[in-house]
Amino acid sequence: MNEMQRRSVNRVENAGAIIGKFVRFASVGAVATGIQYAILILLVELGLAKATFASGIGFAVSAIANYLMNYYFTFHSRRAHVDAGTRFVLVASGGLILNTIIMAIGTTFLGVHYFVIQVIATSFVLIWNFSANYLWSFRDPTGREENRRM
Numbered sequence: 001m002n003e004m005q006r007r008s009v010n011r012v013e014n015a016g017a018i019i020g021k022f023v024r025f026a027s028v029g030a031v032a033t034g035i036q037y038a039i040l041i042l043l044v045e046l047g048l049a050k051a052t053f054a055s056g057i058g059f060a061v062s063a064i065a066n067y068l069m070n071y072y073f074t075f076h077s078r079r080a081h082v083d084a085g086t087r088f089v090l091v092a093s094g095g096l097i098l099n100t101i102i103m104a105i106g107t108t109f110l111g112v113h114y115f116v117i118q119v120i121a122t123s124f125v126l127i128w129n130f131s132a133n134y135l136w137s138f139r140d141p142t143g144r145e146e147n148r149r150m
Contacts, residue, residue, distance in 0.1 A: 018134070024074040025130050032066035033122055044114060051114035052103045055121075059099055063092045075138035087137035094132065095125040 039058030043049040049057065067088045071077050077084050099121045106117030 021074055021134060022130055025070065025133070026126065028066060028069040028074055029126055029129070031069065032062040035062035035065060037118070040114075040118065051107050051118075052100060055103050055114075055118060056096060056100055059092075059096050063089075066092070070133060071138065075133070077138040077140075079138060079141055083141070084138055088133065091129060091132040091137050095129045098128055099125050 036055070036058035039061055040051070040054045043054035043057065044051050048054070067085060070088070071081070071084060079087075102121035102124060103114070103117055106112040106120065107114050110117075112120075
């Protein structure tokens with residue numbers, strides 16, 4: 001195999017590894033999203049909180065399960081928890097801010113039903129969270145690619 005063919009194979013393998021991680025990340029995210037949505041609906045329907053605040057509470061609670069599942073299952077991280085956890089919290093905080101802004105604009109200014117706008121917000125936050133966690137939070141501290149276990 002010549003150099004050009006080897007590079008092409010490596011690109012395909014890397015793309016496959018990234019897609020595999022995204023699928024695992026999305027699966028973990030589905031569980032975390034279920035937790036967030038359950039809290040959102042419970043708090044809103046019981047009249048305990050407005051949609052934006054309830055969504056934020058659900059987001060924060062689901063973040064703990066999300067971190068642990070992504071650390072061990074999605075990224076097989078070798079970073080120390082204090083380092084990966086801190087980075088994850090910063091990324092999740094960015095996601096929370098993005099989620100809150102979209103929820104506030106959607107429910108307050110556009111009058112969109114809270115559940116519909118939450119689905120839209122979740123889509124944006126998914127892309128943000130995967131990208132930032134893949135490229136920064138769980139990245140091998142030596143700079144090498146994490147384990148490629150699928």
